[in-house]
Amino acid sequence: MEYLFFTLFSSIAVISALLVITFRNPVHSVVSLIVCFFQVACLFVLLRSPFLAGAQIFVYVGAIMIFFVFAVFLMDFKSSMAKERFGKMTVYALPVAVLMFLEVLMLIVKGPFAKMGAQPADVQKMMDLGQSTKAIGMVMFTKYLLPFEIISVVLLVGFVGAVVLTVKEKKGE
């Protein structure tokens, strides 16, 4: 059962990710990226992290992708169409990327992670922990309180920066 869902979610995620980089129209790319993020959220559920799945949908699908949609709509549509689907670098880039993927694959299959496996007793505990939102909150607001605060400052700076960048200066002021 779990395998079935895993296959479904992951295959849709990969296919839609491929579509993101092949569509000529940026709006179509945005839609397939939304699908991809949604599937990743589903994978998070399979990984027993419902809170993260909710956050993924809330932040990525609900907020970040809206930014993209807005940006595409704000730009002139005809100029937002890609002139050519792929750039000149495709010939060099593809082999390099595939090689890199193969390397990572070797690392995963043959490397230290494969031997590590998972400790069954711990996993049961972790599943209970992961399902409760409390556990994440406990770690985030005690051990990682300082990073949390810094992240919020980063967010604030980011949004102020975005506003500053996009506001048109009024003449005469």
Add this chain to the structure above:
Amino acid sequence: MLKDFLKTVFLWDLVQGMRLTFRYQFKKVVTMHYPDKEKWVPYDRFRGLHYQAVDEEGELKCVACELCARICPAGVITIEAYEDDKGVRRPSVYEMDLHRCAYCGLCVEVCPEDAINHGAGYEFAGFDRADAVMSLEKLLKNKPNETDPEKMGTVASARFIRDKDGIRVEEDGKKRYRWW
């Protein structure tokens, strides 16, 4: 001052508006149930569907003088005349194409014989373009205005009828009340 402030804080305007519309829901409805249950009886002065008047002997009043056809700004009326046995001009064809008619009443005003008149009819929707072209027979059949001043300007109870003769709304005379 304090009262105004409190009203602002507790959104008193919104509450008042909601209260008003809530009360309105329980008022008696004021609309006329037109085709199903009730029907409006127009006044004498109402400029509705035209009709051709007849005199006491049942003879057509129209003498086909064509004044109405001349004065009509939209060219609604077509008249062809003939001379009957008594040597009087009568219309052989008297057609009104009501698609173009604006119910301005000039034809009625100009008629020297008081033959063409405005009637009380206002239900002249049809399923065919030909329905709106009034021949002499149809004009003779059209209903003249209500003459009883008691009935004028009232809402009469009526029935909606749909049978092989078509669709119409007929008064059943059970109830009648003044609109104003």
Add this chain to the structure above:
Amino acid sequence: MEALLASDIFWVVFKSFLAVAIIFGLPLPFTWLERKIAGHIQVRPGPMRVGFHGVLQPIADGLKLFLKEDIIPTGADKFLFKAAPFMALIPYIAIFVAIPMSDEAYVSNMDIGVLYVLAIGGLSIYGIIMGGWASNSKYALLGGLRAAAQMISYEVAMGFAVIGVIMMAQSLNMQDIVLAQQGGFLNWNIMPHKQLIAFFIFMVAGFAEANRIPFDIPEGEGELGAGFHTEYSGMRFALFALAEYAAMISISALAAVLFLGGWTSPVGFLDFVPGIVWFVLKTLFMVYLFMWTRFTWPRYRYDQLMTLGWKFLIPLGVANVLITGLFVIDF
């Protein structure tokens, strides 16, 4: 058969179908109800001709819409144009899955119930914005962009309102939130000593999320034709209308759970009434509030709407969270 009844999967599928049926079935009586309420507020009877007092009117309307031609404008993005109405409707069905109707009648009792509802509820905006863009019409695009701006702004306000409730219950789970409001109407979150401000923010944001008057500027028939669904006709238009009603129903149900105590009875001696009856009554009341409001207030202007959202509701929401935090904390 017994094995089927005993299996979890069967029940999950059955309940999901029930949720879908509710979302698809309820809008029919609700359109009739809305038109009746509209009529009586305007001192007229509303639909009267089809069936007894017009109860069959929605069926006639639905038939008409489904039999009409499905027009796709030239220059429209065909795939997105066809998909947009479903994108607008499906999230609300998904929301309904997480809302507990009583202590037993729920499809899924999620630990992250409220977060799930907020996250999924934000997705229906894609249907609206994509529908607006794919129509290749300036009115539709403007309506879609307005919808996006409006829903993003008000989602923030709604989130702050819900955080207050979460802090009271100390849980994201809907069941826990309802259980925290047990024991008569004095314990409901709507009471002034609990979360009245949050309820106010939630309802205003809910009106905006559901694109209902006074915040229906994405449609704005006065200035935008019909906004994002200007180019839609027939069945797809009906789906957008369905999505609007589904939004109204799910936000009403959510308000009933979060603020009106869900399935708990208002006073102790009425405990014998089944929980689901209370839930339905409360939801119906909220739906009535939606309709009542629609025919009371005029539409907001676009800038007024943004001012209300960002300069009033969100600061109020933050203040509410801070005050709630002061009272909830264990010293």
Add this chain to the structure above:
Amino acid sequence: MGHAIPMEYYLIISALLFTIGIIGVMIRRNVIVVLMSLELILNAVNINFVTFSHYLGNMTGRVFSIFTMAVAAAEVAVALAIAVNLVRVRKTMEIDEIDTLKW
């Protein structure tokens, strides 16, 4: 309810998404699509974080994926602001044509 799926599967999916993101950054010239590919990369990293957190029994990975999301949100806001400005000033979305700094 065991956890039947081996950890490697999730890692492979994450690696696939990561590679697709890298390819997208390298071969696409549209600034919006390049930004979207970046998001894809960040998401692949998130999957890795959560997978390790789940299988190795440590909450830190989950917390960090939340941080990643926050940083991604800030990054997208700034990056899209820059992109919108670029399109306004240079009237193009092709990143190859924005090469004034190469001189």
